[in-house]
Amino acid sequence: MTAEARLTSRDPSFAQRGSTEEVEEGRAFAPKFDTDGLITCVATDARSGDVLMVAHMNAEAMQKTIASGEAWYFSRSRQALWRKGETSGHVQRIVEMRIDCDQDAVWIKVEQEGPGACHTGRRSCFYRAVPLGKAGAVTLEFRDGDKLFDPDKVYRDRS
Amino acid sequence: MTAEARLTSRDPSFAQRGSTEEVEEGRAFAPKFDTDGLITCVATDARSGDVLMVAHMNAEAMQKTIASGEAWYFSRSRQALWRKGETSGHVQRIVEMRIDCDQDAVWIKVEQEGPGACHTGRRSCFYRAVPLGKAGAVTLEFRDGDKLFDPDKVYRDRS
Numbered sequence: 078m079t080a081e082a083r084l085t086s087r088d089p090s091f092a093q094r095g096s097t098e099e100v101e102e103g104r105a106f107a108p109k110f111d112t113d114g115l116i117t118c119v120a121t122d123a124r125s126g127d128v129l130m131v132a133h134m135n136a137e138a139m140q141k142t143i144a145s146g147e148a149w150y151f152s153r154s155r156q157a158l159w160r161k162g163e164t165s166g167h168v169q170r171i172v173e174m175r176i177d178c179d180q181d182a183v184w185i186k187v188e189q190e191g192p193g194a195c196h197t198g199r200r201s202c203f204y205r206a207v208p209l210g211k212a213g214a215v216t217l218e219f220r221d222g223d224k225l226f227d228p229d230k231v232y233r234d235r236s
Numbered sequence: 237m238t239a240e241a242r243l244t245s246r247d248p249s250f251a252q253r254g255s256t257e258e259v260e261e262g263r264a265f266a267p268k269f270d271t272d273g274l275i276t277c278v279a280t281d282a283r284s285g286d287v288l289m290v291a292h293m294n295a296e297a298m299q300k301t302i303a304s305g306e307a308w309y310f311s312r313s314r315q316a317l318w319r320k321g322e323t324s325g326h327v328q329r330i331v332e333m334r335i336d337c338d339q340d341a342v343w344i345k346v347e348q349e350g351p352g353a354c355h356t357g358r359r360s361c362f363y364r365a366v367p368l369g370k371a372g373a374v375t376l377e378f379r380d381g382d383k384l385f386d387p388d389k390v391y392r393d394r395s
Contacts, residue, residue, distance in 0.1 A: 090373055101356055106366060106374035119278050119287055126285020128278055128334075131341040146368045175287075175362040176376065178354055182290040184362045195337055197260055203334035203343045207265060209305045214249055215265035217335065 090140060094180075101178050109181040110136060115151060116183060120194065122201070123172040123186040129194040130202045134183065146171050148185060165231045167191035191226070198224035198231075249299060253339075260337050268340040269295060274310060275342055279353065281360070282331040282345040288353040289361045293342065305330050307344060324390045326350035350385070357383035357390075 092105035100107055110116050115133040122129050134142065135151040138158055142149045148161040148169035162168030169187035176183055193200040205217040251264035259266055269275050274292040281288050293301065294310040297317055301308045307320040307328035321327030328346035335342055352359040364376040 104376045106376050128343045174366040176364055177361040178356050184287045197337050202336040207333040217263045217265055
């Protein structure tokens with residue numbers, strides 16, 4: 078676990094993890110952070126249902142998300158807390174947040190501000206399909222792959 | 237990395253990971269398995285758009301998924317390859333499979349066979365909401381929490 082992630086992972090707003098029955102059938106919020114202090118978060122577009130991105134939250138990012146109703150993440154590459162849209166302006170307002178059965182994954186339905194969620198300039202990070210049923214090497218197929226904004230401009234202008 | 241996961245992670249059907257530009261903008265399929273040999277997979281319901289579950293694939297699970305068009309996973313708790321539905325009959329037929337920008341997460345849109353995907357008996361694993369904007373301890377709220385099948389019966393009868 079990194080120092081930054083560890084810092085806030087024992088927050089009193091999260092319940093202790095109890096029995097499997099308690100975790101799966103109870104109302105206590107006891108998210109399971111992994112050995113790096115992170116939990117996986119899936120963000121879907123509240124309108125289209127499309128998956129926009131998969132990212133991670135540490136305890137502090139989760140607290141800020143719950144308190145503000147906007148998505149905060151923890152960047153593994155930058156090892157830093159990250160408010161989605163802080164540089165690009167492409168904020169994610171949360172319509173609903175859910176936790177899964179064993180409480181080790183989070184799903185947020187969001188209203189995506191701006192043209193897209195992906196740092197490459199697309200609406201969604203999932204702009205390439207993996208063809209099925211074919212033998213041998215796989216060649217990806219672009220889907221909804223048009224860039225809706227210029228990431229160099231969006232991220233440079235606001236930094 | 238576990239022995240089972242490592243066994244098949246150097247498969248020739250996956251490309252070597254190149255530059256960021258190649259990984260993000262190319263057509264070569266170069267999935268990034270983590271240090272345990274796993275990649276995160278989000279399964280959504282092709283009809284409703286709801287997230288059904290978040291699970292993991294190792295290289296072999298991914299190959300079998302691509303070849304068969306049905307979801308295979310790698311169970312971290314059981315440390316075993318796992319064809320979704322092999323016990324319950326609740327198979328997931330894949331309508332479309334996508335990979336994200338940095339190729340470390342997979343999204344599958346599936347036709348879910350049977351009443352549900354969750355081992356607790358629900359349609360989705362995400363049957364509890366996390367209320368937003370409230371201070372202090374969080375109390376989960378059930379959503380679509382009715383059990384659609386008896387997991388004890390479904391899993392016992394088929395084992």
